[in-house]
Amino acid sequence: MSSGVPGEGTLPRRNRSTGVLPPLDRLPPSLAGNRSLPYPAIDTELAELRLQIPGVTGCVLGGVDGLLITHTMPDGARPEDLAALAASTYGLGRQIGLSLGQGPFRQSTVRNATGYLSVYAVTDQALLAVVGQDTVNVARLHLHAPGVADRLAALLAGNR
Numbered sequence: 001m002s003s004g005v006p007g008e009g010t011l012p013r014r015n016r017s018t019g020v021l022p023p024l025d026r027l028p029p030s031l032a033g034n035r036s037l038p039y040p041a042i043d044t045e046l047a048e049l050r051l052q053i054p055g056v057t058g059c060v061l062g063g064v065d066g067l068l069i070t071h072t073m074p075d076g077a078r079p080e081d082l083a084a085l086a087a088s089t090y091g092l093g094r095q096i097g098l099s100l101g102q103g104p105f106r107q108s109t110v111r112n113a114t115g116y117l118s119v120y121a122v123t124d125q126a127l128l129a130v131v132g133q134d135t136v137n138v139a140r141l142h143l144h145a146p147g148v149a150d151r152l153a154a155l156l157a158g159n160r
């Protein structure tokens with residue numbers, strides 16, 4: 001039932017007698033700044049999702065470490081911040097899944113007054129964040145985005 005994410009099986013707990021946390025697993029290197037990634041193909045996938053779903057204003061591919069890999073956000077947006085927010089959303093969703101025994105993180109959506117942020121697991125190292133207006137068809141987004149995440153995972157795997 002492990003997804004390959006370090007520490008995925010159990011939440012770290014303090015030992016009551018010593019107050020010591022268990023040792024952490026080693027994390028894989030960040031994908032941010034990796035020049036060998038197939039950026040044109042990745043950007044095409046992100047752009048096509050934006051075109052397929054009316055109301056999507058942009059997409060971010062970021063690492064679970066919160067660092068930006070690439071994006072299709074409009075000018076004036078802050079994709080670095082969105083990558084960090086996606087990682088925070090992933091971290092919260094991951095802990096909820098572990099606490100409830102529901103398995104690894106797959107997707108989370110936050111609805112705000114005028115829009116949405118949906119975060120999808122791509123690999124154990126990468127996340128897809130999709131920003132949408134309040135008019136976006138969230139069901140349609142949830143139907144198409146996992147396929148995009150799968151294709152992005154294949155592109156990232158081809159790089160290893």
